[in-house]
Amino acid sequence: MSRKEGKLYVITGPSGTGKGSICTEILKDVNNEFSVSMTTRDAREGEVHGKDYYFVTEDEFRDNIEKGNFLEHASVFDHLYGTPKDMVEKQMAKGRNVILDIDVQGALQVKTAMPEAIMIFLLPPSLEELRTRLEKRGTEDPEIIEKRLSKALDEIRLIGEYDYYVVNDDLERAVTEVKSIMTAEELRVPEKVKDIIKRYEKE
Amino acid sequence: MSRKEGKLYVITGPSGTGKGSICTEILKDVNNEFSVSMTTRDAREGEVHGKDYYFVTEDEFRDNIEKGNFLEHASVFDHLYGTPKDMVEKQMAKGRNVILDIDVQGALQVKTAMPEAIMIFLLPPSLEELRTRLEKRGTEDPEIIEKRLSKALDEIRLIGEYDYYVVNDDLERAVTEVKSIMTAEELRVPEKVKDIIKRYEKE
Numbered sequence: 001m002s003r004k005e006g007k008l009y010v011i012t013g014p015s016g017t018g019k020g021s022i023c024t025e026i027l028k029d030v031n032n033e034f035s036v037s038m039t040t041r042d043a044r045e046g047e048v049h050g051k052d053y054y055f056v057t058e059d060e061f062r063d064n065i066e067k068g069n070f071l072e073h074a075s076v077f078d079h080l081y082g083t084p085k086d087m088v089e090k091q092m093a094k095g096r097n098v099i100l101d102i103d104v105q106g107a108l109q110v111k112t113a114m115p116e117a118i119m120i121f122l123l124p125p126s127l128e129e130l131r132t133r134l135e136k137r138g139t140e141d142p143e144i145i146e147k148r149l150s151k152a153l154d155e156i157r158l159i160g161e162y163d164y165y166v167v168n169d170d171l172e173r174a175v176t177e178v179k180s181i182m183t184a185e186e187l188r189v190p191e192k193v194k195d196i197i198k199r200y201e202k203e
Numbered sequence: 204m205s206r207k208e209g210k211l212y213v214i215t216g217p218s219g220t221g222k223g224s225i226c227t228e229i230l231k232d233v234n235n236e237f238s239v240s241m242t243t244r245d246a247r248e249g250e251v252h253g254k255d256y257y258f259v260t261e262d263e264f265r266d267n268i269e270k271g272n273f274l275e276h277a278s279v280f281d282h283l284y285g286t287p288k289d290m291v292e293k294q295m296a297k298g299r300n301v302i303l304d305i306d307v308q309g310a311l312q313v314k315t316a317m318p319e320a321i322m323i324f325l326l327p328p329s330l331e332e333l334r335t336r337l338e339k340r341g342t343e344d345p346e347i348i349e350k351r352l353s354k355a356l357d358e359i360r361l362i363g364e365y366d367y368y369v370v371n372d373d374l375e376r377a378v379t380e381v382k383s384i385m386t387a388e389e390l391r392v393p394e395k396v397k398d399i400i401k402r403y404e405k406e
Contacts, residue, residue, distance in 0.1 A: 121392065123399070127406045156403050160396040164387065177390055184367065184387030187380055189324065193363040196326070200359050203330045 006031070006092040007185060008114060010100045011178070012107035013122030014152035016133045018168045022122065023101040025175040026182075032097045035088050038064065041079035054084065071117075072102065072109035085113065097182065104155040111161060118185055120178060121162040125169035127152065209234070209295040210388060211317060213303045214381070215310035216325030217355035219336045221371045225325065226304040228378040229385075235300045238291050241267065244282035257287065274320075275305065275312035288316065300385065307358040314364060321388055323381060324365040328372035330355065 011019055011026075026032055038054040040061050049055050056064075061080045064070060073082030083100060091098045100110060100117075110117055124130035127149055134145045159165060164181050168174040189196075214222055214229075229235055241257040243264050252258050259267075264283045267273055276285030286303060294301045303313060303320075313320055327333035330352055337348045362368060367384050371377040392399075 123403075127403055153403055157400055159392055159399055162392045164390045165392050165399060166390060177386060180383040180386035181390060183380060183383035187367045187369060187384060189362055189365045189368050196362055196368060197360055200326075200330055200356055 004095060004186075006094065006096040006098060007182075008035075008088060008092065008098045008100065008110075008117040009182065010102060010107050010110050010117050010119050011122065012102050012104050012120070012162075013168075014104065014124065014130065014155045015148055016130050016137075016152075017122040017124045018171065018174070019101050019122055021171055022166075022168065022174055022178060023099055025171070026099055026178055029179075031095070032099055032182075033091060035083050035091070035098045035100050037081050038070075038084050038087075039079060039081045041081075054087070071100075071113045072106040074106060083110070088114075104158065108158070108161060118181070119162040119164070120181060121159050121165045122174070123156065123159075123165055123167045124152070125167060129169075207298055207389075209297065209299040209301060210385075211238075211291060211295065211301045211303065211313075211320040212385065213305060213310050213313050213320050213322050214325065215305050215307050215323070215365075216371075217307065217327065217333065217358045218351055219333050219340075219355075220325040220327045221374065221377070222304050222325055224374055225369075225371065225377055225381060226302055228374070229302055229381055232382075234298070235302050235385075236294060238286050238294070238301045238303050240284050241273075241287050241290075242282060242284045244284075257290070274303075274316045275309040277309060286313070291317075307361065311361070311364060321384070322365040322367070323384060324362050324368045325377070326359065326362075326368055326370045327355070328370060332372075 011023055013019055023034070027034060036050065036052070036054060038056055038061060040056060040058045043049065043053070043055050047053065058080065061082065064082065064084060065073065069085050070082040071085050071088060073080060075081075083102075088098050102110065107119065111119055124133070130152055131145060131149055134148055166174050166177045166181075214226055216222055226237070230237060239253065239255070239257060241259055241264060243259060243261045246252065246256070246258045250256065261283065264285065267285065267287060268276065272288050273285040274288050274291060276283060278284075286305075291301050305313065310322065314322055327336070333355055334348060334352055337351055369377050369380045369384075
């Protein structure tokens with residue numbers, strides 16, 4: 001089969017559903033890599049430009065906004081962060097799958113900017129279990145936890161915007177399910193139908 | 204999660220691509236079962252009505268045609284064979300996935316009758332390899348093999364009608380890929396989005 005373009009997988013879900021752990025496992029496949037964000041904050045010790053982040057000035061960042069080059073962007077604590085579309089497309093052109101671990105709000109921005117992105121929504125086994133997980137982190141007061149749970153339910157109500165859902169009750173099973181989704185997406189017919197036919201015709 | 208309806212998987216591909224072997228493996232999962240065809244031919248020794256086939260009279264068969272109850276039907280050596288829609292729907296309602304191992308012509312009829320069916324097209328690694336496989340069967344003369352190869356290419360040209368393709372170069376890998384497709388289809392969001400939301404709302 002001729003070399004294929006990679007795809008963009010957006011992995012999102014309410015805070016506490018384990019996006020990070022799942023992405024870490026998915027990234028072990030050499031064909032998958034994280035997207036690299038652009039930011040206006042300073043590099044911390046050991047951070048490498050182009051690997052951890054693209055470190056840019058605020059002017060450069062705003063330039064990218066004007067050019068419409070962000071799949072999503074947001075302001076966090078006075079700094080700007082965004083996912084540059086051109087860089088993601090460069091990774092995909094090399095045949096790599098790009099994994100975007102992102103909050104629900106950012107995920108919906110990405111879908112608008114790149115409708116062909118494959119949207120995976122992670123769910124907790126239940127809100128009760130999500131509460132337990134948030135409590136175990138031990139850093140949040142009860143009021144904040146209530147707010148997060150209520151936000152989680154609001155986010156779940158938007159699940160119709162996504163292509164797939166994975167319930168993270170068991171990490172290993174959830175990772176297998178995400179991998180199955182990626183395998184199935186590799187095997188979808190429409191977009192590359194002409195390549196397949198050509199391959200057999202030229203024999 | 205509330206009990207889900209099963210899905211209909213149509214597994215097809217040119218003659219010699221290994222549909223049978225793949226289906227045998229897929230059927231080992233207790234949640235998957237073959238569809239049972241209706242036929243006007245007589246039951247052979249040991250064949251069970253409702254398990255191997257639904258054995259019916261020609262009148263009964265034609266009655267089903269008139270009622271529009273066939274996902275596909277065909278005449279083979281003076282006998283009629285067809286896949287009764289009501290029976291397939293009954294299996295799906297029980298939460299079982301129905302597997303239909305069928306030739307390409309029948310597969311396209313099924314897609315018309317049930318557009319929600321998931322269509323998987325099996326490909327040989329190459330036409331050259333398909334020729335080798337057909338020759339190994341040892342029962343065909345060269346002219347028939349040429350006809351089959353030419354028919355295979357015609358069938359491959361219609362691959363745009365299918366949802367997924369799987370290249371059967373290694374049986375184990377092909378089976379894994381079909382299973383990944385089935386897992387991913389289980390995890391697709393749209394159709395059951397309301398059930399998912401309800402489940403978290405009622406906590």
